[in-house]
Amino acid sequence: MSDKSNVMNVSRETPASAHSGYVMLLVLLAITVIGVWAIMGGLPPVGASKFEKLAFIGTLIGAVMASVFVMVGFYMVQPNQGAVITLFGEYRGTDRTEGLRWVWPWMIRKKISARVHNVHSDKVKINDLRGNPIEIACNVVWRVADTAQAVFDVDDYKEFVNIQIEAGLRTVGARHPYDDMSDEDETTLRGSADIINAELQAELNERLRTAGIVVDEAGLTHLAYAPEIAGAMLRRQQADAVIAARQKVVLGAVGMVEDALRKLSHDGIVDLDEERKAAMVSNLMVVLCGDREAQPVVNTGTLYQ
Structure with a gap:
């Protein structure tokens, strides 16, 4: 029997059932008007009974609480942005509709950028296929494709991306020699830029799939022998x-x-x-x-x- 405890529960992004914030803005305006009218025109006269005073105070408190209730539910969604909504720790969907939005106040909203990110890695010292120490760096263009995976399946998706870029760069760099020292026609880091870049992109997409990240472009930006063997x-x-x-x-x-x-x-x-x-x-x-x-x-x- 297989051990199901080792199987990762992969999250999937689903649309959230949020409401238009502009409609709720009209509701808030109506509540505010009612509250102001109650204050200005509904003040209990001098000598009013205790019941009338309590009714006025209750109406005023209700109007204030209703206004706060509506205001807490507002949030903004910018272009190429998503709001991950949870209810008491349960994922209730991602809202990608732009503009002013509204959900129940007890729902937690976490905004995730779906825009393209550009990362230039640090220089990494590795050994190529023939064991020669080399310095290598790359530039990666990535974006969040699945907000649910980015939020729930990894602890910090940005830090996860940076670590996996370095790991993928080390893996691809160690598969090939820096240069062709023989008469054989083989793939090299220096002479096969298109092949190496495509392989690096595929490697990073495979590694970052767990976090719902898609790599649109990857390429080497620095490639040199280590100082100790450069001469x-x-x-x-x-x-x-x-x-x-x-x-x-x-x-x-x-x-x-x-x-x-x-x-x-x-x-x-x-x-x-x-x-x-x-x-x-x-x-x-x-x-x-x-x-x-x-x-x-x-x-x-x-x-x-």
Whole structure:
């Protein structure tokens, strides 16, 4: 038999049965007019009986109590805001109707903003998939979708959001390497921004679903190696850049040498044997791939001297 005590009771938002505050405002005005009329025109005359005096005092007290009763039930609902209403601890619905509203005074109203919130997380130091320490931060756009879950299913939904953002950022950051150090085409934190942002948004939506929170946008705003390895990783990136540049230079030089040999042979300018071709290729490669300008040497003899 399953243990039902470990199953969380998930709340669901329902509409509240609130009333228009403008109608109740007219009722309050009518009660006020009656009270003023009772005071101004219903004062007991001198020598009135005790019953008439008590009736006047009772009417006056009743008018005041009725006015206070009506006034306590008023509340305002701003655009993109909801009022969570409870009765003696029992959830009675959420009022999302804008304007002046009214409920019975013994009902508790707690206002929850359904507007979009923007949170920029602090820099978090984590280890990527390869164990390299990195610093990472993100920006998250979120809003309350279910006010009942936000109020009743978590203790403090704003603090819950901040904690889950950091936890989700750590989880996603640890799934991938910072950069691609191999020839394999894999997802990296630096080179696959769209994929990482979508994964972070999905991770946060899964974590914040318990609180009735929806994440509309999530993206990395800071990504760097930790200071203790930043210098070594910079040298590695510089070495990669040098190697890539050298490869491009060599490939270009090989193409130029092939074109030169083909042109010389096609036009019959000079007839070179294999040994002389190898020497020419060596000289051209040195000239084209060298870091410094080549110093020309004038040969005053024959081609083979």
